[in-house]
Amino acid sequence: APLVDPVAAADEERSSVRAPLADGGELVVGLDAEPDALDPTLSTTLVGRQVFAGMCEKLYDVDAESGLVPQLAAGDPVVSGDGLEVRVPLRTDGVRFNDGTPFDADAVVRSLDRHREMPGSTRATELDAVQDVRAEGEDTVVLRLSRPYAPLQSILADRAGMVMSPAALEAHGEDFARDPVCVGPFRFAERVAQDRIVLEKSPEYYAADEVHLDRVVYRPIPDDSIRLANLRAGQLDVIQEVGPTDVAQVSREDGLVLLNQPSSHYMGMTINLRDPDGIGADPRLREALALSLDRETINEVAFGGVYQPACGPIPPISEYADETVLACPGHDPGRARELVAESGAEAPVPVELMIPNDPVNILLGQTVQAMAAEAGFAVRLEPTEFASSIAAAQAGDFEAYISGWSGRPDPDGNIASFFTTGGANNYSGHSDPEVDALIEDAAAATDPDERQELYDELVPRMQEANAVVYLYRQRYYVAHRDGVAGVELYPDGLIRVAGAGRTAAAAGDGG
Amino acid sequence: MTRPEEAPRRREEREEEPVLRASGLTVRFPGQEGHGAAVRGLDLHVAPGEVLALVGESGSGKSAATMGVLGLVPRGTEVGGSAVLGGRELVGLGERGLRGIRGRRAAVVFQEPMTSLNPVFTVGWQLREVLRVHLGMGRAAAHARARELLELVGLDEAERRLRGYPHQLSGGQRQRVMIAMALACDPEVLIADEPTTALDVTVQAGILRLLRGLADRLGTAIVLITHDMGVVAGVADRVVVMHRGEAVESGEVGRVLGAPRHDYTRRLLASVPRLGASSAAGAPPADAPPAADSGAAAPGSGDAAPALAVRELSVHYGSAVAVSGVSLTVARGETVGLVGESGSGKSTLGRCAVGLQRPSSGSVAVCGTEISGLSRRRMRPLRRSVQMVFQDPASSLNPRMTVGAMLAEPLRRFGPARGAALDRRVEALLEDVRLDPDMRHRYPHQFSGGQRQRVAIARALALEPDLLVADEPTSALDVSVQDEILELLTALQREKGFGCLFISHDLAVVERMSSRVAVMRGGELVEEGPTTRVLSDPEHPYTRTLLEAAPSVDAAPRATG
């Protein structure tokens, strides 16, 4: 067989390799897309976060176990009894921005205010619950909330928690992206659009002596095979996203190291419930379609077995991922055929399926097409370019739509906007007041056990509705050359380069 | 030419060792496998210092034979037999061997100068190239020599001509450039394929003197293909007569012209138009409709507007003046002969008359309609009544169309004929110009020069126009065919009464065809009047020179001593 034991490669999780490191040198990282604006307030892409990981520290960070740990904060947030006031203690031990400006509570307030108020800010929604932010002395900021909001800390572990240099904000205002300055191991040096982003070692960084590299260069190379070829040829040291067909090969290849982490990134098929003529109108057809899919085989065929089947919005790495949440309705073509027959629709039932127009998803689409055919569906695939597909999805101009979600560490981020009536990503038009209430309660619940109960009730209801049929959950595969070590990959998918460097062995050879 | 120290050798010697000898020469074009070959078993020899005239019917294989010797035939053509040049067998020698001979030892003047000159290089460049490649001259030396060569062939303003491109030259000027190019390296053998057809008689006389001089002084062996028996009589030593691919007669000029043995030769000689002969016979002009009789007074006479009325016409090409202030009228049913110096603007005038050239000033009216300001669209209905035979038939025929299609095209456009009737009409046209109707499936490049010319005539006659501008329509025709074509034209004119502007260098032909003659020189009309008067009693000195220079068969053949 051409594909050798991919599953073994997938199972063996590895977040980094350690080796004695030499100081100096540069690390070239191949990204799978062009990052958008390097402005924490405006940034929307996962790939943009890869670059921020090198130069913008946040109040909190995610650790190797997906736990939240303080980064620029001095400790966990302190939430008032009513859940409406959150105090974040800040580090004061000589932390400076990369332009030398001291880091303090005022700077944090200024950044948070910018996130919340700047026109066009994509952080504004995330910080919707925050009503007001103020500094309390130099080392504490106090956030006042309009409602209790459990996901806040995880949100502060992302771009909303990044703090921008007040001096840089002063100088550039809305054009911060032209010369972004944060606290971080590396500072922004240069960006040539769609070619490279260069960071260089920051002398101002509080832990500068633990940083080995002089420079980090990010280069966007969207094509998986070209990115890998460049890694092999030595033009790149690290690549994000090894294509699923290459995973097995890379894991065995001399000279390359494969890092591997589970992720919360999933693909699902949204079914338009508002379409009166489509399968969305009949719950039996929706269920039949869901039951016709064999997720194991999909994973096998489309991804060489290196991803994971997914049946619900909450990833296994989440602290709320218990058996109920992870339960899977499974594959039952017999039942699916029965349901089609029950529905009275004339088989084969036509279904128009909009899919992203990349090779992997087209393959996924064809696999789905073949499986659904057995249950009596005639799926017509419509590969659609991303921007057009979003437009169609928002307009409700589709019958079924396969799309992805990068996933949030907090379950709410994977649920609320998809199922709440009027939610931004609620393309299916799912609307159920009870579900809406459950979602709201779960987000407000500050007690983990209480939250768990709410999700245990919520997730099965969502599965029954079949507004979104979950297909698979991606895994992160990052590869680097073996002359490099200390590159860290966590379940958030970010490649951390702060502690990376050339191995002493490789440096010795070179010298 | 520039080596006077080299004294001419004695003739007897030369005759003993021909520099070029062809024996049993056969040339078969691709596609002639079944038919007879273009040249069959031709024997030919020419000695240093000798001028051999090759005459014969149009399409008899004269060009094929001489080009075949040097391998200058289309790919796929079979050349058989033998041709020895200076002890070297040329047949089967291959491109590499022939290259050393062409240009340097054996040079060629091609029959159709327009298509034979490279359109994208200047005249000077093309001349210098030979000099630099073969004689290793530097740029300046080559330039000076090129200039000298042009002057030698009688081109004025040599400096300007050198900078010009072939399409900026008149037919005769191009022909002289071809000659200059062939002479550039003082070749041992010069093959000149109808080198003077586009030249007026004075220039022609100069060129012939030049060729004769080359033979006499430098011992150049010259093969001169020509239809002009006067030229044969004037310069050749010996003559070979070809008919249908074979030599039917050969011998000393005096003997062949004086006492032809073969039937065909006799017919040929009988057809030679003689200056002064037709006025005696008097046939065509006298028979012509009344309008012709009124001669110079014709314009405006009668109710019908004249076929062509040109007033104060001038044409400028940039700063050069090709035609200046010419006025001329051609009545219906009348033929006006236009003669004159090469490059004097005759063709330009003709092009203006058919609306192909925009005059710089002046007016042109065809059958009473002013055409000089007409748009192409408005001009089109008039096209049917105005036709032109171009001076250069090769380039005026569409290389991608069979001649049948070319002849049928205007018929279909303007005439009602379709299908079989159309085919019959096309065949009749070809027969009229003495071409085999089977040839209608051929493409232009598969014809001889004279045959192409006849195709062009047939095309112009197809629509029975009211005005025919014929620019040297018979220059490439042997005299017997020419005779028939001229007869055809006269008969048609008598029948249809079209007006004809007949441009020619052959004064005898002009005399035969036209009731009036106009003489041009340097872009101006220097003389105009009834043919008989102008040719017998010219007023302008230039006309007189022309008449004096006209070659004649009856002139004593070249002394052989």
Next chain:
Amino acid sequence: MTATATPARRLLRNPAGAFGLALTVLLVGAGLLAPLAAPHDPAAVGFDRLYAPPSWASPLGTDELGRDQLSRILYGLRASVLIGVAAVLMAAAVAVPLGLAAGYYRRVVDPVVSRLNDAVMAFPFLVLAVGLAAILGPSPVNAAVAIGVSQVPNILRVMRGEALRLSGEQFVDAAVAGGAGDAAVLFRHILPNAANALLVQVTVGIPAAIIAEAMLSFLGLGVQPPTPSLGVMLSSAQSTFAQAPWLAVFPGVALVLLTLGFNLLGDGLRDALDPKGAQR
């Protein structure tokens, strides 16, 4: 007799041209008859035979979904030939008259046509394709239209150049003097003399169009998966070349053969239409 043979007979007599014709007919025929010729349903997936190398059951192997590659190539030929050839022919139908007119009427038509042509050329193919998909809706026909539009400028410029060159020739003057209308001059006199360049441009345009179709299909504008086309098969075989080289090689060979067929046919036609060439 060559002198009297029609172009069609001359084409058949020229071995390369006849071979080109035969190859073209064979491949186009195989494509058109794909439903009869294909051993399997090209869309029939087999999850138990992914990436099977060539075997008796599937002589050209199976693809990433276990579909029979021979059947897919046959169907792929059909889509590619229809879209590629239709696109180029449509483009030629538009570009030939416009190009000839631009080269011939240099004062009025040329500035307008040529500048419009510049504008179309400058329009990125992708914007054009996505725009058309949006306006017309995705379908193979619209893919052919989009590719056709993108090929117009090439053919147009070539034809314009030829017309420019040829309108200086005396036989054009002769035709005008013979009363030929503008259409006759352009199509009976200039076009046949520009036929060489046109034939070449068309025959090189076809493989380009077939490859462009892959890109459009990728955008969802061309064939709908699982319908195969050669271009789509080629580009999707890219990522699995190391594991399953036959997925790239066979569609590639089919495309090469198709290109070979069209180009030999073009050359043959060229020679058959060229009275001088016909003699060689």
Next chain:
Amino acid sequence: MVRYLLGRLAQAALTLLLVSAAVFAGLRAMPGDPAVLLAGEDPDPETVAQIRAELGLDRPVPVQYLVWLGRMARLDFGESVRTGLPVSDTLLTRLPVTLELALLSLLVAAVVGVLAGVAAAVRQGRPTDWAANAGALLGLSVPNFWLGLMGVLLFAVVLGWLPASGYVPPSESLTGNLAGMLMPALVLGTGLAAVVMRQTRSSMIEVLGSDYIRTARAKGLSPARVVLVHGLRNSMVTVLTILGLQLGALISGAVVTEQIFVLAGFGNLMVESVFTRDLPVVQAAVLVTAAGYVLVNLAVDVCYSLVDPRIRIQGGRS
């Protein structure tokens, strides 16, 4: 001549105006709202509206166009809506890459294509002709992405002779620059060479059958001179047309090659920007490439009259 050029420049301005209007309208007719894309995965309507207002997308399209034109007139290309970087900087950093790639591959295409075309025409029907045609055939039917990918695998990954990607400015290291551009230029150039070869061959076959070539042979010139000087010059109108087309296509059409060799050129920029609906970038880039096309075509037209004196640039029929 001067008048002609001025006239053409005026036409060029009109063309550019036309292109810009068409692109402007076309981009806005495309589905997919830039503001939605900018608002991220979890957009809220208010943010989207804010972004639309920021970008001026809430105004009627003609107004947007006029505003944009006004900015262009002041040479203000605006900012990328996606990266926030000035568009002019982006274009300027790409221009050298694009131009170098275009010129190098045109060089490859011209040299290889013209020589092979001439050789094939001269040896029509013989092994040279077959070989040249076979090469052209591969050039035509092997897609660039294959050629490029195989090149990278062979020369960069397996042999390690050439870098797989990366552009080194010539000012930094000429050899580094050439090493990086070699493969892209060859990959792009050979594909184009096929077209150039086929057209050159066809045109030369016709020219070689003409009378003036016979004259050149009668002059006793070497075959090379007959073919390369007398023949080629007469084929130049056709060859120039093709080269002009190719150069035009290269300015914006090198998308695939740019992607494979990770070169930051115009082709890739436009494609990416279309997908991300980065309208200011697309508009400016299209305008610049359109200007390139117009200039190339103007140059080709001027060259026509230089290579063929019968084509006069002012003259012609009305």
